[in-house]
Amino acid sequence: MNLMTSIIMAFRNIRANKTRAFLTMLGIIIGVSSVIALLAIGQGSSKSVANSVNSLGTNLITVNITNTDTHFTMDKLNQVGKVYGVKSVAPVLSGRDTVANGSTSSQVSVTGTTSAYMGIRQLTVADGRFISSFDENNRTKNVVLGSDTATTLFGTQSPVNKSILINGERFNVIGVMNSKGGSMGQNSDDAVYLPFSTAQRLLKTTYITQFYAQADNQGDVNWAVNGISRLLSETYSSTDDYSVVNQQDVMQALSSVTGTMTMLLAGIAGISLLVGGIGIMNIMLVSVTERTREIGIRKAIGAKNRDILLQFLIESAVLSMLGGALGVALGILAAQIYAAATGGLAVYSISVMAFAFLFSAAVGIIFGVFPAYKASRLSPIEALRTE
Amino acid sequence: MTEPMISMNQIEKSYQMGENMVHALDHVSLTINDGDFLSIVGPSGSGKSTLMHMMGCLDKPDSGEYVLGGSHIDRLKDRDLAVIRNQKIGFIFQNFNLLGKLTAVENVELPLLYRGIKAKERRARALVCLEQVGLRERAGHLPSQLSGGQQQRVAIARALSGEPQILLADEPTGALDSRTSGEIMDLLTALNEKGRTIILITHDLHVARKARRTVSIRDGRLWEGEHI
Ligand SMILES: Nc1ncnc2c1ncn2[C@@H]1O[C@H](COP(=O)(O)OP(=O)(O)OP(=O)(O)O)[C@@H](O)[C@H]1O
Numbered sequence A: 001m002n003l004m005t006s007i008i009m010a011f012r013n014i015r016a017n018k019t020r021a022f023l024t025m026l027g028i029i030i031g032v033s034s035v036i037a038l039l040a041i042g043q044g045s046s047k048s049v050a051n052s053v054n055s056l057g058t059n060l061i062t063v064n065i066t067n068t069d070t071h072f073t074m075d076k077l078n079q080v081g082k083v084y085g086v087k088s089v090a091p092v093l094s095g096r097d098t099v100a101n102g103s104t105s106s107q108v109s110v111t112g113t114t115s116a117y118m119g120i121r122q123l124t125v126a127d128g129r130f131i132s133s134f135d136e137n138n139r140t141k142n143v144v145l146g147s148d149t150a151t152t153l154f155g156t157q158s159p160v161n162k163s164i165l166i167n168g169e170r171f172n173v174i175g176v177m178n179s180k181g182g183s184m185g186q187n188s189d190d191a192v193y194l195p196f197s198t199a200q201r202l203l204k205t206t207y208i209t210q211f212y213a214q215a216d217n218q219g220d221v222n223w224a225v226n227g228i229s230r231l232l233s234e235t236y237s238s239t240d241d242y243s244v245v246n247q248q249d250v251m252q253a254l255s256s257v258t259g260t261m262t263m264l265l266a267g268i269a270g271i272s273l274l275v276g277g278i279g280i281m282n283i284m285l286v287s288v289t290e291r292t293r294e295i296g297i298r299k300a301i302g303a304k305n306r307d308i309l310l311q312f313l314i315e316s317a318v319l320s321m322l323g324g325a326l327g328v329a330l331g332i333l334a335a336q337i338y339a340a341a342t343g344g345l346a347v348y349s350i351s352v353m354a355f356a357f358l359f360s361a362a363v364g365i366i367f368g369v370f371p372a373y374k375a376s377r378l379s380p381i382e383a384l385r386t387e
Numbered sequence B: 001m002t003e004p005m006i007s008m009n010q011i012e013k014s015y016q017m018g019e020n021m022v023h024a025l026d027h028v029s030l031t032i033n034d035g036d037f038l039s040i041v042g043p044s045g046s047g048k049s050t051l052m053h054m055m056g057c058l059d060k061p062d063s064g065e066y067v068l069g070g071s072h073i074d075r076l077k078d079r080d081l082a083v084i085r086n087q088k089i090g091f092i093f094q095n096f097n098l099l100g101k102l103t104a105v106e107n108v109e110l111p112l113l114y115r116g117i118k119a120k121e122r123r124a125r126a127l128v129c130l131e132q133v134g135l136r137e138r139a140g141h142l143p144s145q146l147s148g149g150q151q152q153r154v155a156i157a158r159a160l161s162g163e164p165q166i167l168l169a170d171e172p173t174g175a176l177d178s179r180t181s182g183e184i185m186d187l188l189t190a191l192n193e194k195g196r197t198i199i200l201i202t203h204d205l206h207v208a209r210k211a212r213r214t215v216s217i218r219d220g221r222l223w224e225g226e227h228i
């Protein structure tokens, strides 16, 4: 008997028993669709995390000084700037404060930093200019606005050369940055930037608790991190006094988390597909019993054991593949709905879909073998005797 | 001398039923020539169906020798028996045994399907067979949409479609009224006149007398002629 006829016959049998076929496939459908949906959502969120991490700036190293007894000064920061592999450094001093233009006010992040900050964080100027070394050296009361802050305070007007109040003190706006979007709890649009020295005076501190460094290139990141750590260890006796975090480490940690998650999902998927396979086997066994007479008739007419085996095997394979295909479709739908509802990202991978589909087909074939074998071994007379 | 179509020699078949053995076939010997029309009569439980299953290669004897069209059936494997059933034998059953999910023509195609014949040719040959039994216009009907007599005619068409030398009919009229069974018997007689070997199992002596030769079976033993 040829394959095509068997497949058509299998479809006919499935169509004749739609409800049962659906219930049989349900395990596979749920298994496959959950894999597809969860992986799409998982990969989507890890991609958006990666995007955020990258948008912080490439080859970024963040240093926090936690020891408040031994102060980290500008001189020491300049030494960090000379470490092999370090391209530039920028101190940051940030807090949240009220900024106001006339009667319009807003709570924003106020960041004191130097001119290098713009390059390190990959910001670009929309209007006017960023903080310069002149501002830094002269503690000018100049301020640069993030795009959201500019819109909040000035609407569509250009804020450049106008003035705002920060905590009641008057500052002159010298520039507006382009929008960059929020990332990892930091929104560079909802911010204002001052010269580092001005911010120090405003917040009444004289030392540095945090700075960013940028490595020359990706290959130099480790050199830079080691150099910075060595330099810091000259000042601080304990490694608890400071932390040097390299963005690549963060990425690696994140991707290992997603890796673990993917493994877990694959495990759950495997189990649910296994359960689905047992469901198929169960129904196929019932179907073999129910169709005993049919098997007898077919054998009397000349079907070989192999023909019967193939017929039942194809039926369970068709069932599971249909279930797999429906599962893929349902999974995409679920991920799409999730993405639309949460504004998140859903990333689909063809290889995951192909794998889930093939796996479900394999499950159908593997779990179909036993019922099909049972059917093929039925004695034709016994089968003809049953009513 | 031409070789007989069927030659059975000392065929034995028994079933264990709890304590006692049932001798369904007790040293049965029987020779049937090509083109014969044989009826087998006997009371219920006498072993008629068992004999037919044996002749139809659905079952193998416990002992004895069975030669069908030159092949020693008792020595063949299951696989070869399937081929012989497919090519040399057409079965007709009391309860028709059509596949309920297939249309009349698809049922008729089945023997050809297992012979690996292409769909187009299968359909054409099946339609010719349905024509022979006068059901050409019912080709697309499901068995449940046909009367008992029509279903049996479809079953006969199915038995014919593989062009077997032998038709084995186990009480083909058992489930039909007398008029319809008359039609079925006329069909079988006509087929025999065209040269097919027909073996007919029946309770009904009227039916049995349509055959050219009758054998009787009782408690698994076979006699030539009517012994009821
Ligand atoms: N699979 C089996 N297991 C046990 N006994 C069996 C089996 N098949 C047949 N028999 C027994 O063999 C004997 C002959 O059975 P068979 O079916 O050949 O009778 P029959 O002549 O066809 O009867 P009927 O006219 O009622 O169809 C019976 O006693 C029956 O009980």
Ligand SMILES: [Mg+2]
Pocket (backbone or CB within 6 Å): B048, B049, B050, B170
């Ligand atoms: Mg019987």
